[in-house]
Amino acid sequence: MRNFKDSTGLYTDQYELTMAQGYFLSGNETMRSCFDYFFRKNPFNGGYVLFSGLNDLFEALENFRFAHEECIFLASLGFDKRFIEHLKSFSFKGNIYSVHEGEVIFPNEPVVRVEGTIIECQLIESILLNILNFQSLIATKASRMRQASVDKLLYEFGLRRAQGLGAIHASRAAIIGGFDSTSNTYSAFYHKLKSGGTMAHSWVQVFENELEAFRVFVKYNPDTAVLLVDTFDTIKSGIPNAIKVAKEMESKGNRLAGIRLDSGDLAYLSKTARKMLDEAQLHYVKIIASNQLDEHLIKSLNEQNAPINAYGIGTALVTGKDEGALDGVYKIAQINNRSTMKMSENISKMTYPGIKTIYRYYDDSNRFYADGIELLQEDTPEVIYHPYEQENYTDVTPYKKEQILNCVMRNGKNVSGRISVKDISNIASKRLKQLPEEMKRFENPHIYKVGIGEKLKKLQNNTKDKLW
Amino acid sequence: MRNFKDSTGLYTDQYELTMAQGYFLSGNETMRSCFDYFFRKNPFNGGYVLFSGLNDLFEALENFRFAHEECIFLASLGFDKRFIEHLKSFSFKGNIYSVHEGEVIFPNEPVVRVEGTIIECQLIESILLNILNFQSLIATKASRMRQASVDKLLYEFGLRRAQGLGAIHASRAAIIGGFDSTSNTYSAFYHKLKSGGTMAHSWVQVFENELEAFRVFVKYNPDTAVLLVDTFDTIKSGIPNAIKVAKEMESKGNRLAGIRLDSGDLAYLSKTARKMLDEAQLHYVKIIASNQLDEHLIKSLNEQNAPINAYGIGTALVTGKDEGALDGVYKIAQINNRSTMKMSENISKMTYPGIKTIYRYYDDSNRFYADGIELLQEDTPEVIYHPYEQENYTDVTPYKKEQILNCVMRNGKNVSGRISVKDISNIASKRLKQLPEEMKRFENPHIYKVGIGEKLKKLQNNTKDKLW
DSSP: OHHHHOOOOTTBBBHHHHEEEEEHEEEEETOEEEEEEEEOOEEEOSSOOOOOOOHHHHHHHTTOOOOOOHHHHHHHTTTOOOHHHHHTTTOOOOOOEEEOOOOOOTOOOOOEEEEEHHHHHHHHHHHHHHHHHHHHHHHHHHHHHHHHHHHHHHOOGGGSSSTTTTHHHHHHHHHHOOOOEEBBHHHHHHTTTOOOOOOOOHHHSSSSSSHHHHHHHHHTTTTTTTTEEESSSSIIHHHHHHHHHHHHHTTTOOOOOOOESSOOOHHHHHHHHHHHHHHTHHHTHHHHHOOOHHHHHHHHHHHHTOOOOOEEHHHHHHHTTTTOOOOOEEEEEETTTTEOOOOOOSGGOOOSHHHHHHHEOOOOOOOSEEEEETTTTOOOOOOOOOOTTOOOEETTSSSSSEEOOOOEEEEEEEEEHHHHHHHHHHHHHHHHHHHHHGOOOOOSSSOOOEEHHHHHHHHHHHHHHHHO | OOOOSOTTTTBBHHHHHHHHHHHHHHOOOOEEEEEEEEEEOGGOOOSSSOOOOHHHHHHHHHHHOOOOOOHHHHHHHTOOHHHHHHHOOOOOOOOEOOOOOOOOTTTOOOOOEEEEEEEHHHHHHHHHHHHHHHHHHHHHHHHHHHHHTSEEEEEOGGGSSSSHHHHHHHHHHHHHTTTOOEEEHHHHHHHHBOOOOOOHHHHHSSSSSSSHHHHHHHHTTTTTTHHHHHHIIIIIHHHHHHHHHHHHHHTTTTOEEEEEESSSSSHHHHHHHHHHHHHOOOOOOOOEEEOOOOHHOOOOOOOOOOOOOOEEEOOOHTTHHHHTTOOOOEEEEETTTOOOOOOOGGGGGOOOOOEEEEEEEETTTTTTEEEEETTTSSOOOOOEEEEOOOOEEEEESEEEEEEEOEEEETTTTSSSSOOOHHHHHHHHHHHHHHHHHHHOOSSSOOOOOOOEEEHHHHHHHHHHHOOO
């Protein structure tokens, strides 16, 4: 359960199947098509998104098939027998071009391009959006918490408040965004993540008194014990008992790993706790803080010099509060040799026609300067135009450039290797360092420049003229 | 994948396992305990929660075991061999008392009570919270949309924006809350829900022109076709083409099921569309609206008399926007024969000690009047006290009463039967009708009266005195 190793074909909006059947029955199943994945608005009023979920998408696509009982179900919905026969032997054999997982991306950039038959491309829409939208949202949120906490340890504690089984992939995305570990044992097992945890209030309540509870806990966890000190009274009872137990541990050659604060004023309590621990010569005992934290509270605690070594974060992280979803979409750009685009009364909702790639430009310090979207196999742009106000353009010739879209799946096979979550997290960290600070600040971040090349501009204007 | 039929034991916060191991190694594994599930704050600034997820919890608990490779993983984390041996033969054999799935519940009520050994009760904490918190959140959100839309059809369209695999259970909860169908084919298959869908912009763009696209679509979907009319221009192109195709269908004895509006001013466009359809004598063609809808927008559209027959709702529903999580917790109330409670500087965060049940009181019209929490096996309360301001009380003797907690699992076996999602949805609808309107309004809903009985009040005060 809880992964993409079983058949994934049915995990789709029904209309994908209805349309695929229509293409099949009308003899259009071999039409070649190209779809783009992009999002429109940065979440959290931020300046970027951290692209995440790609390797799970590979897994989902490699297992994109329909089990026997699922085919029977489709028949019960009225799908045509010939189409169901087609699905029985269906597998995704398309090509995918994408930015690396862990890349920093911006609104309206076609960061994933899917090429295949119209049926292949259509059928995978829902699962692609479901995976990429959610993990990119959470990785982005995690990266903001990483930024706010600077060098503190970050523990993902979200399982109990996560959106059902979304928990599993939230943990993965949290690590990509810069978290150090997860409390979710299944996620750790499945995605090979570092796991950890402390203790609950219930442990303290089960024993006769707090001191006894702490003693039993450290007896069986002599190297890793983190004692939760707020069950009865943090300052009068919890911390003094933790200190007593830490001293007893020292006499046996062990060291208490930490204490956890889970309520009250975390700035005040952490300062008081640090002072009490230090006065007892327990400088090595770490302070872990939890309780409804988000990036803004962490930033505030850091600004108050709260002596907190690690933050445990749940709800705000794993649900992407206050956003809940990244608005990523998947739009057709080419069918056979014809470019196509979605029109809209709102110019910002138009899509880019044709088969495209993205160039990233770097300044002398190797920081991101701008991105340019251009048709594939055209010359690299010399200028990039503002996407709507096309009289505005920027000369990009002085800048180093790199094409950031690469082939990651060919004929339905992953050709980019199996990258560990830790490695993706390192890529993300490196790329975020290259993003100028102005795009990373929480309040009114600067808008990163994303333009379009000359050829794409012409194609968009021509396609629009033909359609209107 | 995507369900609770495989082993579920590892789907837990690691600290549950750490604590369980501690109980096991310290010889405390047979201690009898009792935990309560309750939430503290109504989501969406609303006046109630619709309890959901219970039948999925049964499934998760019936499969609460540890697979071979999961035990190997636990060994790699440093868990003790004797404890892992214990886990290999572990199954949940506790008792669960709960309100019915689909029940209307209120803050601080212990709506689920789990009794078992301390290890049993501790190990299931995370999965219980994960399942109940999320589904109750979404069912509640769905019920608000049902209320706002009155008698319109409601389609759940959220897969692409859902929080990963959370999508599957969001669909189930949406139906419980009053939705008519889901677009998520896997959820429909797995939970036996009604499914449906329309068409995407890509379908229209694949064909030479919109008219051709519509013609091919209705050819293969003569009974169910809903045409998406906003790919190019809703009023100038989409609706006229849909009308043309509907007329062609009539000549073959078929009827166009509907059109879908997915952008622009839905009030204006639906009125214009209705007028155009009616002028073409297509009174039977339904109008479906979608595009970032929530309960407030639906209410507004209804108040504007927008002639919309069905709403398709995604993000706001399946992510529980703007809340993201229900704050449900799981707290120990009794260990062996000792009552226990969590203390807090904030009186509203204290928990209720002891083994309790809930009485619901009804007025003469069979509407909910108040709930009373009291110790089990005591006389039913004659008065219920305000939980914090205990000088305030209400005489409940004039009211009809019912105990709303029932045994649903005994010795780890579901004893409440397998209830279909449709039946749960009917229970929810019936119960919501019994909830007075003042608690259902969106703005500043009235606070439902939840009190505690005499015996519980005494036990809470005694336990507090002993602990402080």
